[in-house]
Amino acid sequence: MEYRSQFVAACRLHLCYAAKDAKSSKNFRLNGWRALLVNWRDRLVPARAIPGNVNSMLAYTTRSYAAQTASSKLSPFGIARREPAPTDVVMEILFCGVCHSDLHQVRNEWHNTVYPCVPGHEIVGRVTKIGPDVTKFKEGDLTAVGCMVDSCRTCSSCRQGLEQYCTSYPTFTYNGEDKFLGGQTFGGYSDSIVVDEAFVLRIPEGLDPAAAAPLLCAGITTYSPLRHWKVGPGQKVGIVGLGGLGHMGVKFARAFGAHVVLFTTSPGKIPDGLRLGADEVVVSKNEDEMKKHTLSFDFLLDAVSADHDINAYLSLLKLDGTLTLVGAPEKPLPVAAFNLLLPRRRFAGSGIGGIAETQEMLDFCAEHGIASDIEMINIQQINEAYDRLLKGDVKYRFVIDMASLKSEAAA
Ligand code: NAP
Ligand code: ZN
Ligand code: ZN
Numbered sequence: 001m002e003y004r005s006q007f008v009a010a011c012r013l014h015l016c017y018a019a020k021d022a023k024s025s026k027n028f029r030l031n032g033w034r035a036l037l038v039n040w041r042d043r044l045v046p047a048r049a050i051p052g053n054v055n056s057m058l059a060y061t062t063r064s065y066a067a068q069t070a071s072s073k074l075s076p077f078g079i080a081r082r083e084p085a086p087t088d089v090v091m092e093i094l095f096c097g098v099c100h101s102d103l104h105q106v107r108n109e110w111h112n113t114v115y116p117c118v119p120g121h122e123i124v125g126r127v128t129k130i131g132p133d134v135t136k137f138k139e140g141d142l143t144a145v146g147c148m149v150d151s152c153r154t155c156s157s158c159r160q161g162l163e164q165y166c167t168s169y170p171t172f173t174y175n176g177e178d179k180f181l182g183g184q185t186f187g188g189y190s191d192s193i194v195v196d197e198a199f200v201l202r203i204p205e206g207l208d209p210a211a212a213a214p215l216l217c218a219g220i221t222t223y224s225p226l227r228h229w230k231v232g233p234g235q236k237v238g239i240v241g242l243g244g245l246g247h248m249g250v251k252f253a254r255a256f257g258a259h260v261v262l263f264t265t266s267p268g269k270i271p272d273g274l275r276l277g278a279d280e281v282v283v284s285k286n287e288d289e290m291k292k293h294t295l296s297f298d299f300l301l302d303a304v305s306a307d308h309d310i311n312a313y314l315s316l317l318k319l320d321g322t323l324t325l326v327g328a329p330e331k332p333l334p335v336a337a338f339n340l341l342l343p344r345r346r347f348a349g350s351g352i353g354g355i356a357e358t359q360e361m362l363d364f365c366a367e368h369g370i371a372s373d374i375e376m377i378n379i380q381q382i383n384e385a386y387d388r389l390l391k392g393d394v395k396y397r398f399v400i401d402m403a404s405l406k407s408e409a410a411a
Contacts, residue, residue, distance in 0.1 A: 058083035059181060063405055064190035065379055066116040070108035073383045076408070077116055079186045081194045086133035089200050091143055096188035097122025097214040097372070098398035099244060100305040101328065103386050105175055109330040114175055120188025121147040121173040122216040122399075124209045134197050142209060144201040144362070145193060146216035147352045149173050149185060153198070161354040163199075189379065191405055201359055204366035211371035214244055214397040215362060217352065218372060222249035223361040224353035225301060225324045226256060233257035235298040240284070240313060242269045242276075243389075244372070245303035245326060247396035250276045251370050253301075261293065263313070266392055276373070276396075284312070295343075303327050314339040314347065322346040372397045378404035 059080040066077035084090050102119035104110055123145040127137050137143060151158050151166035158166050171177060174187030187193075203212055222245050231237050237258040239249040246262070253260045254277030262278035264270070265285055273281040282289050293316045300313055304327040314323055314335065325333075325348070340347060353361065365371060373396045377385050385398045 062191040063408075064118045064186060065382060065405070066118045066186075066189075067106040068116050070106070070113065070115075074106065074119075074189070074386075077118065079116075079118060079190060080181055081186075081192060082180045084129055084131040084194055085180070085196070086131040087196050087198070088131045088194050089127055089134060089137050089143065089197050090129035090192060090194050091123070091125035091145065091200070092128045092192050093123055093125040093188055093190060093402045095124045095210045095213040096120040096400045096402060097217065097244070097374075098377075098382070098385055098389065098400065099214075099217045100389060101217070102187075103389055104305075104328065104330065106386070110328070112175070114184040117175060117184075118186035118189055119174050120190070120400075121145070122213045122218070122397075123173070123188035123193060124203060124213045124216070125193070125402075128192070130197075136197050137200060137202075142203040144203050144212065144216050145173060145188070145195050145199065146201065146220060146358055147173055148355075149176070149195045149199050150179065161356040163354050164352045189382070189400065189405075191402065199355060201355070201362060204363055206366045207362070208371055210376060210399050210401070211374050212362070212365070213399050214248070214372035214374065215365055216358070218244040218248045218397060219252075219365065220353035220358045220361050221245055221326050221350070222301060222303065223252050223364070224357055225326060225348075225350035226252050226299075227357070228350065229299055229322055229324065229348075231256050231258050231299055235259065236261065236296055238263055238293075238297050238300040238313070238316065239278070240300060240302040241304040241327065242266065242273055242396065243303060243305065243392060243394070244397040247272075247276055247373060249301050249303055250278050253277070255364075255368050255370060258299075261297075272395065290316070297321050300324070301326060305329060307331050307333070310334075310347075311336045311339050314345060317345045319343040320345070322348055324348045324350050326350055372399075374399045376401050380404060380408065 059082050061078045062081050064077050064079045065074040067074050105113050106117055127139050127141045127143055148170040150171035151163040152168040155167040163170050174185050176185040178185045235258045237253045238261045239246050240263040242264045250262055260278045261280045262273040263282050263284045267283050270281045295318050297316045298321050300323040302325045306329050310333045375398050377398050379400050
């Protein structure tokens with residue numbers, strides 16, 4: 001019991017986090033002991049074993065909001081972060097966007113969630129500490145982390161700057177495998193994060209840090225396919241779904257010079273669609289309106305989070321047109337063969353973007369005055385925000401002001 005209280009005291013002091021043995025003092029090392037996580041409301045939560053702890057990393061605890069099961073609400077939880085390795089950057093998180101993927105993951109809609117789950121991959125923060133070999137960043141820099149925190153860095157995809165398609169699978173910011181501490185990675189609904197500098201982005205001057213946060217996922221996920229399929233002047237381009245991704249898709253397609261048509265199920269979003277840059281808005285529930293666009297699109301970007309009729313959109317593509325899916329609904333989308341065969345059409349997919357392209361996108365946004373339209377929330381409103389997200393009731397991305405997590409801890 002003495003060991004237990006010593007351990008808890010260490011956690012409370014935010015020193016480090018698992019003890020080598022009952023008598024070890026000061027700097028406890030993670031050394032293969034079954035660890036305990038402690039939250040700051042004095043409730044001990046047994047965590048998964050920390051297997052091996054490859055590098056005997058020192059770690060500290062930080063506050064977060066986590067889901068403990070697929071049906072539980074997000075609530076305060078203490079997590080471990082490693083002390084910085086030589087090329088690591090420690091960031092105090094200032095803002096974190098709320099992506100629909102967070103909701104899919106928390107509710108186990110992709111059937112792979114490891115609990116406890118701390119979501120958040122649209123992270124903007126300030127560097128508070130760097131490892132001795134860090135060259136790209138210094139203390140005080142405004143930086144960002146998106147959906148990945150590492151990859152193998154040697155496969156053909158990684159060598160092309162396509163780390164998101166790493167053949168060994170990238171380490172995702174949350175629900176990935178934590179190669180340092182063991183267990184799963186924890187995301188940005190937290191006070192701080194520790195990431196290798198190769199996966200840290202620079203927020204260019206002139207970008208509002210809160211409105212820049214959603215660029216780290218919603219931004220790059222729409223920028224990358226629009227660039228890859230060379231969307232530009234003279235093309236008719238459709239964006240399907242005006243949510244976090246969709247509203248960035250409209251802004252980028254417009255900035256790239258295409259004729260932009262927004263498809264929405266929500267008639268109330270028509271004025272916003274036009275304001276955000278669409279030349280036309282089609283209410284997709286209206287079959288007559290849809291038919292008017294048959295065989296006319298060069299490119300369609302589908303950013304819908306739920307089950308919907310993909311064939312209704314495929315039939316809008318002209319010969320050699322491409323529909324790229326970025327939405328990731330829980331259930332498969334059936335495709336009618338003849339919708340692809342006649343005329344020859346392409347049905348494609350795209351996942352986030354590589355690190356270099358993400359930096360390019362951030363720089364592009366700063367240069368062209370592009371950012372996300374956001375609704376700022378406190379972390380305590382996150383469960384209500386998820387309910388609203390499911391109803392499409394957000395204009396157009398929730399961003400958590402992480403100061404609210406600090407003030408909760410102080411209260
Ligand atoms: P979001 O903000 O909730 O937006 C989704 C939009 O889809 C809604 O605003 C709504 O737009 C439309 N929609 C919702 N339910 C619908 C339904 N039943 N039928 C037709 N339209 C519907 O979500 P998000 O954060 O933009 O994410 C969108 C999807 O992309 C999610 O599945 C997410 O997991 C996925 N995602 C993928 C990647 C990737 O790398 N490919 C990255 C990030 C996110 P309207 O009201 O305008 O119809
Ligand atoms: Zn996302
Ligand atoms: Zn790789």
